[in-house]
Amino acid sequence: DGGITQSPKYLFRKEGQNVTLSCEQNLNHDAMYWYRQDPGQGLRLIYYSQIVNDFQKGDIAEGYSVSREKKESFPLTVTSAQKNPTAFYLCASSMDRAIESAQYFGPGTRLTVL
Amino acid sequence: RKEVEQDPGPFNVPEGATVAFNCTYSNSASQSFFWYRQDCRKEPKLLMSVYSSGNEDGRFTAQLNRASQYISLLIRDSKLSDSATYLCVVNIRVTGGGNKLTFGTGTQLKVEL
Numbered sequence: 001d002g003g004i005t006q007s008p009k010y011l012f013r014k015e016g017q018n019v020t021l022s023c024e025q026n027l028n029h030d031a032m033y034w035y036r037q038d039p040g041q042g043l044r045l046i047y048y049s050q051i052v053n054d055f056q057k058g059d060i061a062e063g064y065s066v067s068r069e070k071k072e073s074f075p076l077t078v079t080s081a082q083k084n085p086t087a088f089y090l091c092a093s094s095m096d097r098a099i100e101s102a103q104y105f106g107p108g109t110r111l112t113v114l
Numbered sequence: 115r116k117e118v119e120q121d122p123g124p125f126n127v128p129e130g131a132t133v134a135f136n137c138t139y140s141n142s143a144s145q146s147f148f149w150y151r152q153d154c155r156k157e158p159k160l161l162m163s164v165y166s167s168g169n170e171d172g173r174f175t176a177q178l179n180r181a182s183q184y185i186s187l188l189i190r191d192s193k194l195s196d197s198a199t200y201l202c203v204v205n206i207r208v209t210g211g212g213n214k215l216t217f218g219t220g221t222q223l224k225v226e227l
Contacts, residue, residue: 033215042118042201042217043158090157100146100205103215105157 003027004106006091011111013078013085021076021109023091031094032074033103034058034066036087043090049074050097078111086113115140118204120218127225131192135221137202138184145213146205147178147185151198152220158201161187192225199223 004025013019025032031050035043035058045058049068063082068074074093078085089109094101120137127133139147147164162169164176164185175188189196199220208214 035217040219042219043215045214088155097213100163102148102160102163104160108157 004091004093004104006089006106006109008109009107011109013111013113015113016080018077018079019111021078021089021091021111023074023076023106024072025074025091025093025106026072027093027095027104028071029093029104030071030096031101032068033092033094034064034074034076035090035092036060037090037108038087046076085111087111116218117141117216118202118218120200120202120221122219123222123224125221125223127192127223129192129194129225129227131225132188132190133192133223134189135187135200135202135223136184137186137218137221138182139202139204139216140183141204141206141216142183144183144204144206147176148203148205148215149174149176149185149187150201150203150217152201153198158217161200189223192223194225194227197223197225 007022033048034046044060047066049055065077091106092103094103149161150158151161152158164178168177173190177186199222201220202218204216
């Protein structure tokens, strides 16, 4: 089955630690995205990548880093510099950069900082 | 003013009712539009794209009004399984050739017996 997978589903982290969230897709999509969702707020874009080995900051990139070494994979690292990391993190992909391309989401990772 | 605004609800409706949601957007350069559905503690799932001519998918109808900068979603014969949060999403072209999705905070629908 084609789709987007994220792991882990739940992650607990102590303050001061970096953690990496996994996102993999086998849809052959060019573009991939990371969002965070907080209660009562819309999804906010962290980083996005439209092709391999290239990525751009979204609206709230501070305290996060990404890489795009393979088309299928777009891991997100939440660093200790991120001041309020507890959130629901969603990875998405779209076929291409076309304005009409819808985005499809993975099941998400819930990160809690203890 | 928020870029994308939705009434948060909840809309509590009886099974079989027709319910309509509106969503307004502030950027007149917005070029494509979508409705997503999100169940509690799950990821958003694409419900439908919204085309200028309007489009229908079974019990769901989406409309776009560019002049007034709003999109709408109509659900007919609502089912218990339609209970969810409906997200309005607007896509605009950004500098550099990419595009950016902006999400509304969602409208919560509760369908009751």
